Amino acid sequence: MIRRLSSADSGFAATLDALLHFDHSTDDAIEQTVAEILKRVRTEGDAAVLEFTRRFDQLDAGTMAELELPRSELRRALDGLPAAQRSALEAAAKRVSDYHERQKLESWSFTEADGTRLGQKVTALDRVGLYVPGGKAAYPSSVLMNALPAKVAGVNELIMVVPTPRGEKNALVLAAACLAGVDRVFTIGGAQAVAALAYGTQTIPQVDKIVGPGNAYVAAAKRRVFGTVGIDMVAGPSEVLIIADASANPDWVAIDLFAQAEHDELAQSILLSPDADFIARVAASIEKLLPTMPRREVIAASLKGRGALIHVADFDEACALANRIAPEHLELAVADPAPLAEKIRHAGAIFVGHYASESLGDYCAGPNHVLPTSRSARFSSPLGVYDFQKRSSLIEVSQAGAQTLGPIAATLAHGEGLTAHARAAELRIKP
């Protein structure tokens, strides 16, 4: 069912590397298709988007305007939710907004003794595009997690695109869009939607950044428009790493491994424990609980293909492995998690203690569920308000300041053979 490893096994490092490896290589056929779609949308605008939407989504519209959902339709979707679902969505949105308010960057500056003033001015992006997948992978929680940080940042216009093949709409997604304050919604998807947002068309305004998950075509399109617009990380399969000791409930640990595995067969669930008996209890819980899971086939395939229960020497080794794995989600299901949390340097989110199940973080704890995957937590961060703000350097030089800075700049510029740079500095020096 799920492989059992020990860090003391010979060849453990290589086995772990192979287990963690995920092939990000791109598909040439997809790349070519996407390149062609981008080119057509760039040059033909609305007409190309309409044509691709007809072809790929079997959705026949005469004009782009027909593919825009009025705000009233979003409102109706929200009003139509069962009360429990609506209040859960509202509670989640409030907690996510409140947490993200704390991420806002502020402008700052300081003035030196000679009157020169330096700083950074922080501003929000003007307009952001939010890609939301259609069909089964359409998650309202994902709409909240992507849209709310943008709104908290102060983004003026948030444009959502969501494919609705054959006109099938997802009421929960539209309700979440309403709640999150999405400004405009177009029912388009795929590379053509990414292209429309990146380049702009007659109807769809060009955005400054595109965020949100999508299939291989969407990911390829986002990579290609990067530079023309900003993009978020292109995510790999989701992962959880759980460090647990005998104080943990093996059923809870098993279900948390399942929760990751149920996403898809490539999702990765790994347990590290210094306690061999505890690992055996988790294995027993897995056997016991798996049949009760509606998505047991996906879970079983994921656990078999990419999961592992790993016996480690001690917590120090567990933390060292966690830092090497740099997991998207890390659970510290141990009696005394604080010293472990201190040692963790690389993880998208750290869930501390037995009650911090990943699923609470996925929906409503407050922090974002868009997290760096595939070891990218070594160098990147959860999606946040800071992804929808940017900085401009402020450089105000006083006349006195120019006398100090000018000779330094001129010396260095001459050293680099850039005479105009040097002259620009020298002209500001009083004779």
Place this chain on the structure above:
Amino acid sequence: MIRRLSSADSGFAATLDALLHFDHSTDDAIEQTVAEILKRVRTEGDAAVLEFTRRFDQLDAGTMAELELPRSELRRALDGLPAAQRSALEAAAKRVSDYHERQKLESWSFTEADGTRLGQKVTALDRVGLYVPGGKAAYPSSVLMNALPAKVAGVNELIMVVPTPRGEKNALVLAAACLAGVDRVFTIGGAQAVAALAYGTQTIPQVDKIVGPGNAYVAAAKRRVFGTVGIDMVAGPSEVLIIADASANPDWVAIDLFAQAEHDELAQSILLSPDADFIARVAASIEKLLPTMPRREVIAASLKGRGALIHVADFDEACALANRIAPEHLELAVADPAPLAEKIRHAGAIFVGHYASESLGDYCAGPNHVLPTSRSARFSSPLGVYDFQKRSSLIEVSQAGAQTLGPIAATLAHGEGLTAHARAAELRIKP
């Protein structure tokens, strides 16, 4: 020499768009070469790097260790500098470090009434690679600007790569590396150096992020390894936009336009002014001063091909155009710059007042000179300490907190058809 436009011209918007347009499209031959180099280095390690270094740099080494420069050689380069150059470099390094110290992100957390604690833990990247071009584009100032933010962030190991074709080393670059605290230096370059840093070889450890400028091969390689490691923005040609009124010195403005143009023929220098007489005076200064510039041919080609002096209706229109252009560098050379600075939303760096020449910022004012080009200031920021730090979400849920959060998460998870997610939340709810 340099085109003269007016915002009142018919077709001005289209003319400006054409002027700003820069083709980022990639070259298929370069892409193929780079893909092959990356693959070879990934599978063969040091041997492939040595082979490519022999082929492209005419540098014949038997082992990778021979291509590593000892710290003592960097020290000798620094000690060998003329005193004026050394003290200028030291003064610049100190100012850049001091400014960047203010950019450090700090961890934060807060505890809710029910004991649930949320926050973000900020850590530095472990290991960073710094690409430095060889030959004429090797700028010591660029070494400082890329290396110092990493060191201020607390990056543990900074590995520089710099090609030295036929063994030719640049003493200023090595001196800057010494001053900036670069930990290791390998004299390799091109896509093979990017690959070595991204994947690691027997000798060169894998880094977490690669920064620094390079040629089209380096840029293509960086794009391709993105995801395996982080990268900084792939920069386009450098640009300056100057907004000036009659209070500005036309010679200073002309020289500042030159300073941008002298980088290369694709660099872009644009002046906006509401004062037609002043524009004429700048044009006269250009004519007068150009012959005095050693790099006058490059400057003339850049001004002719991509430069413009643009008459605008007023400052409001100038600021609106600046926000549309989102220039890398923006100079506000006007009598009262503060109200204009307020209106600017999109620019890499804003130089305020007559004494703030871009060249002071390029070398020693303190802010970084690695700035977003080609309108990417709409969505990105100067290189900074924050590029060498990342955040991990902290989610510590109390038993009481799990009772509040559990039902919300379970309701939303059931709505998304993710039963294991729901069960993970429900198991933590006390019956």
